[in-house]
Amino acid sequence: MRTGQTQLFIPGPTNVPEVVRQAMNVAQQDMRAHDFGDLTLPIFADLKTLFRCETGRVMLFPGSGTAAWEAAITNTLNTGDRILIARHGQFSTLWAQMAERLGLVVEAIDLAWGAACPVNEIARRLGADREGAIKAVFVTHNETATGVTSDVAGVRRALDECFHDALLFVDGVSSIGSLDFRMEEWGVDLAVAGTQKGLMCPAGLGILGVSDKAMAASRTATMRRAYFDFADMAAMNAVGQFPYTPPTPLLHGLRRALDRILREEGLDAVIARHRRLAEAVRRGVAAMGLEIVAEHHSICSDTVTAIRVPEGVDARDVIRIAYDEFNTSLGSGLGPLNGRVFRIGHLGDLNEAMVLTALSVAELALVRAGADLRFGAGVGAAQAHFAAQRGTAPRMQIAAE
Structure with missing residues (x-):
């Protein structure tokens, strides 16, 4: 249920x-x-x-x-x-x-x-x-x-x-x-x-x-x-x-x-919000030690991030675990990226808390699928980004070993 x-x-x-x-x-x-x-x-x-x-x-x-x-x-x-x-x-x-x-x-x-x-x-x-x-x-x-x-x-x-x-x-x-x-x-x-x-x-x-x-x-x-x-x-x-x-x-x-x-929000503010949320996702992915598909940071999308899974991990397992065990839908890898990539969509009606949820579930699903990473690494990096955006410099970042 x-x-x-x-x-x-x-x-x-x-x-x-x-x-x-x-x-x-x-x-x-x-x-x-x-x-x-x-x-x-x-x-x-x-x-x-x-x-x-x-x-x-x-x-x-x-x-x-x-x-x-x-x-x-x-x-x-x-x-x-x-x-x-x-x-x-x-x-x-x-x-x-x-x-x-x-x-x-x-x-x-x-x-x-x-x-x-x-x-x-x-x-x-x-x-x-x-x-x-x-x-x-x-x-x-x-x-x-x-x-x-x-x-x-x-x-x-x-x-x-x-x-x-x-x-x-x-x-x-x-x-x-x-x-x-x-x-x-x-x-x-x-x-x-x-x-x-x-x-x-x-x-x-x-x-x-x-x-x-x-x-x-x-x-x-x-x-x-x-x-x-x-x-x-x-x-x-x-x-x-x-x-x-x-x-x-x-x-x-x-x-x-x-x-x-x-x-209500304003088009320029909508564009800025997408940029802010996307940067948090990208920093979270980097903190997990994962790579994205985009070849250079200058061409990264602010609406979706395609994330390469570690060697030996099947992205389809990550997606299935997130869906079946954590009631969360992540995007699949398409075409030749199927099984090698999962995607986080970060567009539309989205806020900081939702981005943190996406990263935390991604960490859980990755570990359950066999990835070796620290719990909280991605979430902590995103939190630090959000805190800095609001003028609050965190004293330290904590990631559970």
């Missing part, structure tokens, strides 16, 4: 705050009523603020971030178009696979899992593309499988310095609403997010930021689409409605989540 609260430390879906859950407990309503826009139009406006998107628009597609991926591709590109993408983790790899399945020619830059998007190599290839064969560059802003954040602004600079007209696609599913993301300033044309991560809602809505340039491309693109057509969505969104049935309770939850982010 399980007692107490289940602890969720995966990088999505994330914890849903009680006020958001309560906001979704609404009766069904008429989505064609003349006042439905009273709910939806402010949501569209606030999502533009969240994306820092001034001149473009933000669309909501029932589905996940993957649905928004497909909408972005099918509305702006043509079968046979060449795209440039760095593959350096599970989600960048899946995005490339989708592009191939939809009939695009994928020019891939394959990197070690743990590396960031290679801005210099992208610049080199764009500079060599004299004929403009590359129609889009795909960047995974935050690779959830490896805990790595890439330099989107750097890719935009590469495009501009090469005078290249390719569209810039960005997967921001595990970054938007948690990390610094600037769609307008970085010249992003298609930005993909979902409700189930930094937005602290259940899965069910794919969110897509669309620049004016991308909207123009959608009017001449010939790839087949129906449900995901931008023209249908834009026409109905203008009056606060959708071309098909939206998940109305989820819209109410999103409304409440946006209020928390933009008005």
